[in-house]
């Protein structure tokens with residue numbers, strides 16, 4: 001039996017290439033390939049960079065689905081089903097909204113693939129498969145099979161993606177990770193992680209955890225081991241790490257040069273609404289940020305706008321806060337009401353969703369607001385995000401932040417990363433807006 005793995009893209013503007021800053025190696029596919037018994041044939045098509053042809057020889061098609069890629073995934077699924085292929089779907093969107101995917105898949109997988117994937121394939125081979133399987137939430141184990149996309153490696157950003165653990169112990173209401181993993185964090189054995197790091201082609205690593213400090217004693221041990229490998233790495237953390245100076249020191253020593261922090265908002269009322277008020281209670285925000293910078297770690301600051309106390313003024317305040325701290329880069333995104341989250345249910349019950357299944361809406365575009373914000377219109381929210389993002393990434397702002405970068409680090413590699421990321425964001429801010437989410441298949445083939 002032959003399996004075709006597919007990673008759907010979200011779409012492209014006519015005549016333009018897929019966003020460079022999103023072209024990371026598809027770790028999900030490497031993990032699934034590793035879990036696939038050796039007796040099955042396997043191929044991988046990456047919809048972001050190549051044509052996904054429904055005539056590709058195979059018996060079953062395994063598609064990974066996020067909310068943004070759901071429409072595109074369903075279009076592809078229908079094409080494969082017309083060719084008589086069995087379509088299997090899994091991933092965040094499928095787990096959090098299985099009834100949506102069930103309309104387009106023969107087999108729906110809820111949760112992690114570890115522990116069930118080989119059994120699902122055996123059932124398909126025997127013709128006795130069920131429409132739905134439920135995997136336990138589990139950490140990854142062993143080494144992912146990156147040979148499945150070795151031929152495409154040059155097209156991806158030169159960064160190796162590694163999983164340390166899965167989940168997060170916090171329960172922010174808008175967050176898919178919190179809904180998927182139910183407030184639990186489970187990590188891999190350190191030996192696995194170290195062994196994997198040693199096999200990777202690139203020496204810059206993105207540990208894809210959403211909150212790497214969910215288990216502090218483990219994080220300490222991990223950083224001590226990683227320090228021996230002489231690598232550079234980045235990850236996503238919560239601001240509370242700044243409360244632990246020793247952990248910060250270990251982290252820096254082990255090669256961490258940049259962290260993404262989800263500040264989300266600087267308004268305590270918004271943080272309360274999303275159940276992230278602990279982010280404000282941690283102490284003086286400015287002081288915590290300074291501590292991270294003083295430890296020699298740069299910050300990719302991420303904000304989400306559209307909660308009930310956001311008005312035009314809030315954008316200016318966040319921009320000022322970001323400029324004051326001279327963050328390496330920032331993200332000013334609008335709130336996304338992902339299905340399966342508490343925020344989605346609340347907005348739905350308040351009648352504030354503009355479309356219940358906005359991700360399938362015809363002509364839905366990246367940047368389009370799918371709910372009614374309280375103090376601005378959906379159009380204003382979209383424009384304010386764009387305008388303030390553009391402002392942070394003007395050449396004047398990029399140059400203006402340079403002296404601070406020099407005072408924080410002399411490392412040429414970080415200066416290179418600063419220019420690469422800031423220029424990429426400078427040129428791609430507007431390119432993102434208006435990307436069709438789930439483009440027409442015929443358009444995609446042109």
Ligand code: B12
Pocket residue numbers: 009010021022023024025026027028031032062063064065066067068069088089090091092093096109111112113114117161163175176177208209210333338339
């Ligand atoms: C790296 C990353 C990115 C990268 C690259 C993404 C890529 N697809 O290569 C970049 C930076 C470009 C990115 C962009 C975005 N991302 Co992102 N990203 C991640 C991140 C941190 C890691 C993904 C990963 O490799 N995980 C490791 C793999 C092994 O885990 P997994 O995918 O869950 O797979 C397991 C199971 O889910 C299941 N499974 C998954 N697929 C399938 C398929 C089958 C057939 C089966 C059987 C099982 C199965 O089995 C696997 C093993 O157990 C995740 C968070 C996370 N920790 O996972 C967010 C995450 C996927 N991103 C998210 C979001 C929202 C976005 C953006 C929309 C952000 C934005 N506002 O612009 C964009 C959309 C881009 C797009 N999809 O085209 C959300 C998705 C939520 C949702 N409901 O869909 C996540 C979950 C983050 C979050 N905190 O909510 N992202």
Ligand code: SF4
Pocket residue numbers: 168169170171172175176177178210211238262
């Ligand atoms: S801390 Fe981050 S990953 Fe954890 S639930 Fe909150 S937003 Fe999600």
